[in-house]
Amino acid sequence: DQQVKQNSPSLSVQEGRISILNCDYTNSMFDYFLWYKKYPAEGPTFLISISSIKDKNEDGRFTVFLNKSAKHLSLHIVPSQPGDSAVYFCAAGGGSNYKLTFGKGTLLTVNP
């Protein structure tokens, strides 16, 4: 049972345009959500997070939106840059065990 789903395996965007990566979850107990970026041959790098008490969090070019009623979150990257090309993982956590559940990732390609 996949509790965190990233339904788009890949996304291609033109440089300077907006990239929107989506993530859905099924477990109502999740109360915080994170996005990670992963380059080949490297570990995941933390990008941005959001708590369930918020519906938006912004950090520079990255904004995460949370829609709790729809159990959906999205990561917006504006403007997209070629260096943003990587696999993006959505992760969710909750409770006292601090365990994170990850989606399968979306490969973002930003074309110059």
Next chain:
Amino acid sequence: SAVISQKPSRDICQRGTSLTIQCQVDSQVTMMFWYRQQPGQSLTLIATANQGSEATYESGFVIDKFPISRPNLTFSTLTVSNMSPEDSSIYLCSTRTGGLETQYFGPGTRLLVL
């Protein structure tokens, strides 16, 4: 954040052998986590390693196959025992710092079992 290193960065092993992966953090941390990422798949938590207690394993993972040590607050090891080709994966360690939920990851160990 935390700076995490892992050794080895990659290895090619024969089936039936064992490999021990080391994870070093640049600060003292309470919780360390071990993940596996099989080809084309998500990151899956293997176990949580707390200093001074037995590791807590997730469903589908057992201590005999993945023994973990946590001798102090900056170091942990994961052993992949009696390896088969299905164990070919990236193995990652991570930790939390400052009481926050964010986990920071090491660079990973790429394991190929022949």
